[in-house]
Amino acid sequence: MDGPPGGSTPVTPVIKAGWLDKNPPQGSYIYQKRWVRLDTDHLRYFDSNKDAYSKRFISVACISHVAAIGDQKFEVITNNRTFAFRAESDVERKEWMQALQQAMAEQRARARLSSAYLLGVPGSEQPDRAGSLELRGFKNKLYVAVVGDKVQLYKNLEEYHLGIGITFIDMSVGNVKEVDRRSFDLTTPYRIFSFSADSELEKEQWLEAMQGAIAEALSTSEVAERIWAAAPNRFCADCGAPQPDWASINLCVVICKRCAGEHRGLGAGVSKVRSLKMDRKVWTETLIELFLQLGNGAGNRFWAANVPPSEALQPSSSPSTRRCHLEAKYREGKYRRYHPLFGNQEELDKALCAAVTTTDLAETQALLGCGAGINCFSGDPEAPTPLALAEQAGQTLQMEFLRNNRTTEVPRLDSMKPLEKHYSVVLPTVSHSGFLYKTASAGKLLQDRRAREEFSRRWCVLGDGVLSYFENERAVTPNGEIRASEIVCLAVPPPDTHGFEHTFEVYTEGERLYLFGLESTEQAHEWVKCIAKAFVPPLAEDLLARDFERLGRLPYKAGLSLQRAQEGWFSLSGSELRAVFPEGPCEEPLQLRKLQELSIQGDSENQVLVLVERRRTLYIQGERRLDFMGWLGAIQKAAASMGDTLSEQQLGDSDIPVIVYRCVDYITQCGLTSEGIYRKCGQTSKTQRLLESLRQDARSVHLKEGEQHVDDVSSALKRFLRDLPDGLFTRAQRLAWLEASEIEDEEEKVSRYRELLVRLPPVNRATVKALISHLYCVQCFSDTNQMNVHNLAIVFGPTLFQTDGQDYKAGRVVEDLINHYVVVFSVDEEELRKQREEITAIVKMRVAGTASGTQHAGDFICTVYLEEKKAETEQHIKIPASMTAEELTLEILDRRNVGIREKDYWTCFEVNEREEAERPLHFAEKVLPILHGLGTDSHLVVKKHQAMEAMLLYLASRVGDTKHGMMKFREDRSLLGLGLPSGGFHDRYFILNSSCLRLYKEVRSHRPEKEWPVKSLKVYLGVKKKLRPPTCWGFTVVHETEKHEKQQWYLCCDTQMELREWFATFLFVQHDGLVWPSEPSRVSRAVPEVRLGSVSLIPLRGSENEMRRSVAAFTADPLSLLRNV
């Protein structure tokens, strides 16, 4: 029988399809010929067998009865409606009725077993979004539901509840496009659905929901289909149900949804359950490969070697049978194949150490499953653990398997029900009940206000470790339930965030977010307390002693054990983050506003939040996306400044506000020799803008030379100090300071200052010291900057004391403090010496930069590699602002005495290790701005451009400067913040002309789907392997928007020549036809060369922390680049 047109769409297998006559709805006797199709979930009819979208669909779950009526006719009866069909023969009719009855029976069997079907209502899978929408071609508004990877269309809400709809759209072939303020198109290869929402906001929400469905559809097919490529993985490892879309990543088996539920009940110490559909980020290339090699085949040869037929599971087994079987199988290891060394620990360990260095994964699995110690000592101090051995042997799959099993408990027959082992079962019993208002669960963070109407009143019962919600207090079967052991986070938004005064959010392991609301403060408080108690283990109950805005568990790494992530419990209140780790509570909470660093590392799929405090570094891992994103937002917010006073600012080292530190640091690096520094005013608008962004989040502001003028920064600092509500010296003590300046006896005066200093609040005291220390440095260079102590005092007196400048007392205090800096602040000699050395080094560089006589904005010392990144090829080179890529290249070659032969196209490349891509710099490009933009995982390397000759030949031979053709395209939609998993590569048609690059859905499309100005694109050769590029001839295109957001696309060509042609055309267009210099400009270098040996004096980018971070525990995947383009 025919499938849907297009064929490639993954669809549920068709049980039966064929032509039938259908009676028209109301009374008429004229039958209409319809193409009817039945699959497991739906009976659908179409105008013809060519149609992709049905006229009607009926959920099989809603069919109550199928009956024969008259000749060759039969009725499909639902609660409210009856559909009559006529077959061509009695045989045909009989077949249809049997097929329908069979489908109904199977549906019911499933419904009985699955809690999702408890209500017997179809589509009881919660929609991600549902509501009314206008659809062009329909007179009335339709009721539209986005469920999983489908968009379902119903005539109205009533039919939605009845399970009778018009059609549904599989979003694996869907695409959504904005049309205007309220309208958007859902396009598929077969049809375009033009929707209009009631408001712009609603349109946005629909777009988001549908994009989510696309992402889900694409990721579903991607991971699951790859894993199903191994035949045994196509059936649940435990019960044999087809198309299992869950997996236990430590046991390395693929399982069905129902078995997955029971696996979870075993606890993460036995089975770590992940979805093939939703947990896309978990599915790295390595893990997928591991599942292909081990998977259900090997898994069952070990775990299910001895299953007595009487204890085997069926797809239809009951939950309790399932639970018993799985307990026996994985917790007790009852059916496993015993390893010959079983019982002999020493031999087991030895065998494990040997196995992990080979490709024999099944042996490793058997040994671990029989008790070999995953952390046993190998006897080799160089590689003390099996993991280290595997790493040494380059066995990445072994490493992956070991890592996933590092916390797996060894199965024990006698462990029967070790309730105390896993916190999920020792959770305190808490019961509570009452009405709560609840919205449909969401798969993403709630960005906008949920109106009161979006909540439904539900009777909620918390008991036996389960939170169940019911239609009303009399209902027997719950609408749904959340197991306390599955709750990973509980968050309390500020009052009035949504339509209810009080709300709280519950995040689950399955990446769902449930929002509950209440009017009453006490009741809300009570619910939050009870739910918290229900999911937090006794170990972490200290966290419950205080109010919190967010509470939950997260994988983290900290302290000395950076090797492995563990699960810790965290609570956030105000700007304090408390933590309880398995080894015990953290001695003191992290003060988020005092963090030295708060950053996100890793790529969008493996994000790590790094928090650095003075002595501690904490890495929080984004293993689950949803709650991690929630924490991320909350922590970032809590780490921001709270108000205008000094102590409310983000604080850095030694209690100095980050805002002050940033400015002082920048002036020290770039402004010490700038004439009139602090006296000259910056541009008002720039100063204002800078100060605003510093006030918002000083920690994330990185002042860069070339972007900010020193005078703008100095003005911003002055403005900040002047505007402090209480002043640096505080309102209360200001007068005492001014009076002190009038004491005539110098010694007495200094000791009075010391006295007053002690009385200042700690943050003010630290800031005064830092500032005066800085001014002390500034005046050391008064020869060049003309700012001696007196001049500085004139500027800073009124600023710090917030006076009008008429009275010189304020200036005198500043003057005294600078002059007596060492005594007043008890600066010890060592401190002073260090400070002097630092500024001498900085100034040396400055002087070097001014050798030619002109005042330079300051040069950076940069590390450039020759041919490849190795310590031996390192060159440290000063980059003046005017240096071009060609000059840099020649300088490097010159230093290493590399002669240039004809057709050696030596070029400087910007290599991005994380993206596994590189970009040859155009010869005329300025290097300095590129350096400023380099991430910590990028570097510069000078090497021969292997493809240049071919590209030049191509350019010379062709007419015109445009190119068009098909390429495979993939979008990086996981921008920071809202990480939608991105889809795969798709064929698209491209046109590149002198002004822009346009993307069309296909050759025939009239309008481009996307369009980018070509000069704002950066084109890198190579595509990171993790994205599974379909060919090895790919490039990565980066577009930086005006808001400095980076967008990324990946393009793949079919051949190397294609790639070169595209790339050449890009270069040609971007550089107005000049791709390679006609004659190398060997001489005219702007600045005489200054060699500074191999010591880089100033960290290239940002602070020391950033430098440290670049060598921290998390580094990108091993670099592997596309070499011979």
Ligand SMILES: [Zn+2]
């Ligand atoms: Zn199963």
